[in-house]
Amino acid sequence: MPPVKLAVVGGGPSAFYVTSRLLSLLKPSEAPSFRVHMYDRLWAPHGLVRYGVAPDHPEVKNCTNKFDDTANDPRFRFFGNVNVGDTPLTSIPHTHSLPLRSLLQNYTHVLFATGCTLSTLHPAIPPSEYCVPALSMVHWYTQHPSHVPPPDLRKISHVSLIGNGNVSLDIARILLTPPHVLEKYDVPTSVLDVLRQSAVKHVSIMARRGPLEAAFTTKELRELMNLPDASMVPLSSSILTSAPEMTMTRQQRRTLELLQKGSKNAYGSTPKTWSLEFYRSPTGLTPPTSSSPLAQLTLAHTELDPRTRRAISTGETSSLLTSLVITSLGFHADPQTTFYDPSLGHLRALAGRIISSSGTAIKNIYASGWSANGAKGVLASTMMDAYAVADIILSDITPGEKGVQTTATSSNPDMILSSEFQLNPNPHVEDPPLEILEGLKNGTVTTYDDWKHIDAEERRRGEAMDKERERMSWSDARTFMSQRAALH
Amino acid sequence: MSSSTTSLLRTCLRSSSISRQATHGASSLRALHTSSRPALNAAQWKRSSASAWLQPRQQSILANRTRHMHTSPALAHGSVTRPAPGTGIKVHFKDAKGEHLKTIEANEGDDLLSLAHEHDIDLEGACEGSIACSTCHVILSPSHYDLLPEPSDDENDMLDMAFGLTDTSRLGCQVQLTRDLDGMTATLPSATRNMFVDGHKPTHH
Numbered sequence: 001m002p003p004v005k006l007a008v009v010g011g012g013p014s015a016f017y018v019t020s021r022l023l024s025l026l027k028p029s030e031a032p033s034f035r036v037h038m039y040d041r042l043w044a045p046h047g048l049v050r051y052g053v054a055p056d057h058p059e060v061k062n063c064t065n066k067f068d069d070t071a072n073d074p075r076f077r078f079f080g081n082v083n084v085g086d087t088p089l090t091s092i093p094h095t096h097s098l099p100l101r102s103l104l105q106n107y108t109h110v111l112f113a114t115g116c117t118l119s120t121l122h123p124a125i126p127p128s129e130y131c132v133p134a135l136s137m138v139h140w141y142t143q144h145p146s147h148v149p150p151p152d153l154r155k156i157s158h159v160s161l162i163g164n165g166n167v168s169l170d171i172a173r174i175l176l177t178p179p180h181v182l183e184k185y186d187v188p189t190s191v192l193d194v195l196r197q198s199a200v201k202h203v204s205i206m207a208r209r210g211p212l213e214a215a216f217t218t219k220e221l222r223e224l225m226n227l228p229d230a231s232m233v234p235l236s237s238s239i240l241t242s243a244p245e246m247t248m249t250r251q252q253r254r255t256l257e258l259l260q261k262g263s264k265n266a267y268g269s270t271p272k273t274w275s276l277e278f279y280r281s282p283t284g285l286t287p288p289t290s291s292s293p294l295a296q297l298t299l300a301h302t303e304l305d306p307r308t309r310r311a312i313s314t315g316e317t318s319s320l321l322t323s324l325v326i327t328s329l330g331f332h333a334d335p336q337t338t339f340y341d342p343s344l345g346h347l348r349a350l351a352g353r354i355i356s357s358s359g360t361a362i363k364n365i366y367a368s369g370w371s372a373n374g375a376k377g378v379l380a381s382t383m384m385d386a387y388a389v390a391d392i393i394l395s396d397i398t399p400g401e402k403g404v405q406t407t408a409t410s411s412n413p414d415m416i417l418s419s420e421f422q423l424n425p426n427p428h429v430e431d432p433p434l435e436i437l438e439g440l441k442n443g444t445v446t447t448y449d450d451w452k453h454i455d456a457e458e459r460r461r462g463e464a465m466d467k468e469r470e471r472m473s474w475s476d477a478r479t480f481m482s483q484r485a486a487l488h
Numbered sequence: 489m490s491s492s493t494t495s496l497l498r499t500c501l502r503s504s505s506i507s508r509q510a511t512h513g514a515s516s517l518r519a520l521h522t523s524s525r526p527a528l529n530a531a532q533w534k535r536s537s538a539s540a541w542l543q544p545r546q547q548s549i550l551a552n553r554t555r556h557m558h559t560s561p562a563l564a565h566g567s568v569t570r571p572a573p574g575t576g577i578k579v580h581f582k583d584a585k586g587e588h589l590k591t592i593e594a595n596e597g598d599d600l601l602s603l604a605h606e607h608d609i610d611l612e613g614a615c616e617g618s619i620a621c622s623t624c625h626v627i628l629s630p631s632h633y634d635l636l637p638e639p640s641d642d643e644n645d646m647l648d649m650a651f652g653l654t655d656t657s658r659l660g661c662q663v664q665l666t667r668d669l670d671g672m673t674a675t676l677p678s679a680t681r682n683m684f685v686d687g688h689k690p691t692h693h
């Protein structure tokens with residue numbers, strides 16, 4: 001096998017699952033010169049597993065044990081705080097930017113696993129003092145390096161979530177769970193302080209379609225139903241019946257049953273309440289006035305087009321008084337990423353390969369995970385996709401070789417060796433680009449070993465406070481690392 | 489590449505983004521579960537359980553998996569104690585095509601996910617047996633499925649999202665062996681090979 005030095009852009013689950021598959025299928029004896037270098041713009045690895053997954057879902061984060069195993073392979077290196085791209089990342093000023101050209105000159109193959117890092121916004125209600133995208137909430141409670149300011153929950157009694165996907169339900173749950181339940185998890189102290197002062201009494205979760213089209217999954221709905229201090233406004237039975245001719249999936253049937261049963265606590269018996277509002281789509285938001293302290297959200301009433309199953313307006317409208325609107329409509333990739341296709345909302349990729357603007361697959365450049373497919377699916381589906389992409393890469397780097405079995409499709413598509421995106425067939429075997437070597441020297445680029453020390457310290461600090469971990473910010477982590485260096 | 493292929497590619501790309509509807513129904517989530525080697529072999533599993541990186545909760549989950557006491561004369565297999573040949577509960581593992589992979593012998597109380605890892609059978613356990621994912625989904629022989637206690641709500645919630653769900657599907661981590669399950673078959677689920685985009689048909693070998 002000729003030397004293969006793969007750069008992976010992004011350090012989330014997709015990046016790790018592809019890498020783990022490649023490293024376990026290519027034994028060091030069979031492919032002695034195989035190397036993987038992974039880059040993330042954040043100083044800590046694991047993408048949305050660290051900066052997305054809700055703190056009260058610690059089991060989901062068990063997948064990082066497998067990522068740690070992958071990172072233990074001597075053929076693997078991680079470089080954090082490195083944004084691959086030609087424009088500096090303004091939201092995280094301390095991050096290095098590494099031009100793609102630099103990467104191409106130092107690697108034989110590149111995989112994009114950059115995820116979908118931006119919230120999709122609603123055209124009728126742009127972000128304002130009274131309307132924030134879901135990601136701002138998630139970044140706040142996970143202490144994401146982009147440093148979003150906390151919501152002033154002391155002044156917020158009624159929250160309106162637009163969209164009923166799992167991210168929306170995550171946010172509702174964090175707002176409705178008593179802080180003493182959350183404090184044992186990986187919730188930063190500063191976040192708990194804000195939650196302890198919360199004035200939130202009601203969370204309204206709105207969707208433009210019906211219960212059978214709901215985007216949440218049963219587990220997340222059940223978690224809301226079982227909250228200790230909250231109850232759901234019962235749904236009218238007319239909404240909870242399905243057309244007799246319709247055959248429901250198992251998930252739809254179980255969702256309906258759960259909605260009919262309602263919350264564990266009876267409505268009205270709890271300090272906090274929540275509601276699911278179906279067939280509602282926002283059309284505008286009027287800020288509070290001197291006479292009305294709440295903002296007014298205007299909603300179009302909708303119904304399903306029986307043919308397309310999309311939401312169409314019935315012509316009726318209503319309005320709702322609310323303190324804060326949170327739009328949770330999904331995510332798209334960063335338009336600054338090379339190969340971003342605005343009509344798709346993610347990178348132009350097909351069957352694991354990056355596609356040029358003229359529609360041909362570009363040789364040796366790949367994409368996986370949310371960056372390639374859009375922001376859909378749970379970790380299990382991200383893993384399946386990653387294994388398929390790893391098999392495509394293997395079929396390219398070990399064509400026809402015995403011993404390495406892949407299930408990649410045998411017919412490779414037409415591919416071009418792009419002159420614009422030319423890789424280096426013989427790069428330095430071990431070294432990353434010069435800029436990265438510099439960053440490693442001055443401690444501004446992080447390694448996986450750095451992360452493991454910080455990870456252990458976060459857990460240690462957490463243990464002292466009877467919680468899973470106490471998160472560090474980049475400046476905390478830097479201080480900790482330099483103190484550690486001084487001791488050794 | 490011809491221009492018609494180019495436009496086909498473009499159509500495929502479009503349809504992949506438009507079909508977000510497809511992501512929520514378990515049945516429409518098409519997956520690729522292919523493997524030629526175990527993703528997490530027994531040695532790695534042990535290494536990770538010994539790792540000081542684990543938090544206490546995770547350690548106790550892993551401890552549970554190796555805790556089960558043996559009821560018959562035992563032989564050591566790695567660090568886990570295995571029944572003497574001929575004395576254990578027999579489980580036949582089959583791949584998605586129904587081809588026999590391995591017959592293993594287990595102790596009472598062993599769960600299928602731990603057994604699969606111990607015997608290098610390619611069953612993932614992303615959440616390590618805490619019922620927070622559906623990666624260890626297996627299909628059981630109907631007569632043995634009927635002998636098991638009903639799945640919990642939590643397990644059913646995860647099965648909702650499993651690929652290739654059947655009437656006798658369970659999460660491997662939740663199937664604990666008893667004597668009367670002797671001779672059970674556990675088949676890995678079949679899933680289509682292509683989950684990249686709608687409309688893209690891979691050619692098979």
Ligand SMILES: Cc1cc2nc3c(=O)[nH]c(=O)nc-3n(C[C@H](O)[C@H](O)[C@H](O)COP(=O)(O)OP(=O)(O)OC[C@H]3O[C@@H](n4cnc5c(N)ncnc54)[C@H](O)[C@@H]3O)c2cc1C
Nearest residue numbers: 010012013014040041047048052084114115369370378379
């Ligand atoms: C809020 C939220 C909660 C979720 N909770 C769950 C859950 O409980 N259970 C579950 O199964 N699934 C959950 N998911 C889904 C799961 O997180 C995704 O399936 C998975 O993270 C997708 O993996 P990925 O690697 O493609 O993307 P990501 O996890 O987003 O990783 C992409 C990485 O690339 C990096 N990056 C981006 N651009 C660049 C660049 N130019 N240079 C360098 N690095 C870059 C990013 O910093 C990021 O770390 C959740 C998703 C969200 C949004």
Ligand SMILES: NC(=O)c1ccc[n+]([C@@H]2O[C@H](COP(=O)([O-])OP(=O)(O)OC[C@H]3O[C@@H](n4cnc5c(N)ncnc54)[C@H](OP(=O)(O)O)[C@@H]3O)[C@@H](O)[C@H]2O)c1
Nearest residue numbers: 163164165166167168208209215328329330375376377378
């Ligand atoms: N615990 C977990 O397992 C977990 C947690 C978080 C996230 N995730 C996964 O991550 C993925 C992303 O989750 P998500 O919640 O961000 O997205 P999502 O599941 O795609 O949900 C988006 C929601 O926004 C609505 N929407 C989109 N555009 C709209 C518009 N213009 N007007 C009104 N409503 C609009 C959608 O309604 P329509 O359906 O009508 O378009 C839908 O209700 C999902 O696959 C999810 O399962 C999983």
